[in-house]
Amino acid sequence: MKQRFFYAAMSAAVIATAAPVSAEVTLPRLFSDNCILQAGAPIPVYGTAEPDEKVTVTFKDQKQTVTADPTGAWKLNLKAEAASETPATLTVTGAKNSVTVKGVLMGEVWICSGQSNMEWPLSASFGGADAIKASADPGLRMFTVPKRALAKPATDLDAGAWQSAAPNTAGGFSAVGYFFAKALREARRVPIGMIHTSWGGTRIQAWTSRATLKAQKLPASEFTLLDAPTDAGKQEAAQKRYDTLLAAYKAAGSPSGNFDDPGVAASAKGYEAATLDDAGWATVTVPGMWDGVGVSELESIDGGVWYRKTFIVSEADAGKGAKLSLGTIDDFDTTYVNGVKVGATGKETANWYSTPRNYAVPAGLLKSGANTVSVRVWDHTGGGGFGGGTDDVMLAIENGAKVPLAGQWRYKIEIARPAMPQGAAQLDANTATVLYNGMLAPLA
Structure with a gap:
């Protein structure tokens, strides 16, 4: 209000x-x-x-x-x-x-x-x-x-x-x-x-x-329908282009247009490991949705993206149990701490895209000094990434200590699928602006 x-x-x-x-x-x-x-x-x-x-x-x-x-x-x-x-x-x-x-x-x-x-x-x-x-x-x-x-x-x-x-x-x-x-x-x-x-x-x-969205670096594809031609000949041509793009999109995924997760690609095996050298990975802000973090290669894709974050645990907190909170993730995730799977959310969870991720970290897993959390995010269609606010992304140790995790994470795209093409000159209530x-x- x-x-x-x-x-x-x-x-x-x-x-x-x-x-x-x-x-x-x-x-x-x-x-x-x-x-x-x-x-x-x-x-x-x-x-x-x-x-x-x-x-x-x-x-x-x-x-x-x-x-x-x-x-x-x-x-x-x-x-x-x-x-x-x-x-x-x-x-x-x-x-x-x-x-x-x-x-x-x-x-x-x-x-x-x-x-x-x-x-x-x-x-x-x-x-x-x-x-x-x-x-x-x-x-x-x-x-x-x-x-x-x-x-x-x-x-x-x-x-x-x-x-x-x-x-x-x-x-x-x-x-x-x-x-x-x-x-x-x-x-x-x-x-x-x-x-x-x-x-x-x-x-x-x-x-x-539109001016505000452009300032926020919304992908240009969001404005396609707003600038669509109005004369019949151009509309027919635009419809044919859309039909071709839609056919290719569905062929790359499933008939419904959604992409089922094929599992971790061979090239991404070991991305969860605590010993992985991720120095060559790019960085991105977490939380943040792919179409709003200002990273062009994430703006218009569906598929799988790995995230990694190194954090420090004090000697006094080492070995204790904890709760890892990541906010909401769109759509699915598998999450690891020091290479050990601590939780996952998939399509079996109702409203998975708006469900906060809270995973138990068992006693004995956290060590003194550097620790790593790895998250594989799978987006089957539409927006993808981490929702929520900065306070939603943290590690809460059982003794009351908290380790903030929001900020710069490293990421690497595992599988990139094309985003669903927009229809030809058909505005709806969710079209930008x-x-x-x-x-x-x-x-x-």
Whole structure:
């Protein structure tokens, strides 16, 4: 949950993308009846009109006029207003028409966004029926952003309206958003507006701008669909290329497109050994997913990768039992300490990709001085690598001592399979940037 003051939630769209020419003055959908505007900060009001048209905005005792730019975009900032439960009217007037927004309150505006946990409605929640019956509160309002995946950033939403909490509306509210807003109402005694923008089962890349993803060195393949051709001839050619790539991909693995682990390759025998000289191996940060650690040869592969880390155990801790924690690993792993297998997680484990790895290190295995942990990671499709945070990767010795293991590890690719090709010009909710473009950019 992240608070977005309305001056931030309503400014960048008009700057980032040229507004379309409009014969009439218009406002974004967030400026609709019963909206809540952020109190205590300048209030941006913006929209479209005819190029060079004069637009006048009236709100309470304020009145300002601005001239639309050559693209038809206009924007001004009203002075800050105090929080108020008294409904007010915002009027925008151009040469040919006026737009009136009624029932406007001043308070706090928050964005609630996420996956299915945030999307889950109040009507389906434990205690939801009682909460709905007692929900009537004209000072608690929610705007639910319609689901939309787009290749390019939009400047406005295509639907949506502000709703005040009431027994006939609250059932469709985000349950988390509702209870969060209710708690704020009770604590701060000001109107609370929630902008709910969620889509279950989606990944963070879909909610992130292209510029940010490029700065994070996301593989170029992530943007293929965004730049796909739109004319029929080019689409047909792209589809044929995709079909060829998909056939080759499946031929290299299994008909389902997943790669079954063939076992350790002959060339990798002994990679787990404590005595192995791994000085020639490359280094990578752990934890980290392959497509996000900035290592080009890991960005677009499936298959097997070995990791090794040397760590120091004190004389006092030598010989004691311990717990080795590695966080989550996507997909499977086999883990060794000083050449001895201490654990493994495979497809027999439900939700293996989100299961934290915690393996017992038997007494007598740790020695004073240098020790080695070796992990063979097998990724059968999609993302691969170590998830979790730095605190999740450590050795906890039974006497309470802890040895941090996050940081630089050595790695070597054992088997590299091609990544599954993306379809031809078929966006879905997990394509990089599309939910930012359709469901966040119009708010930012």
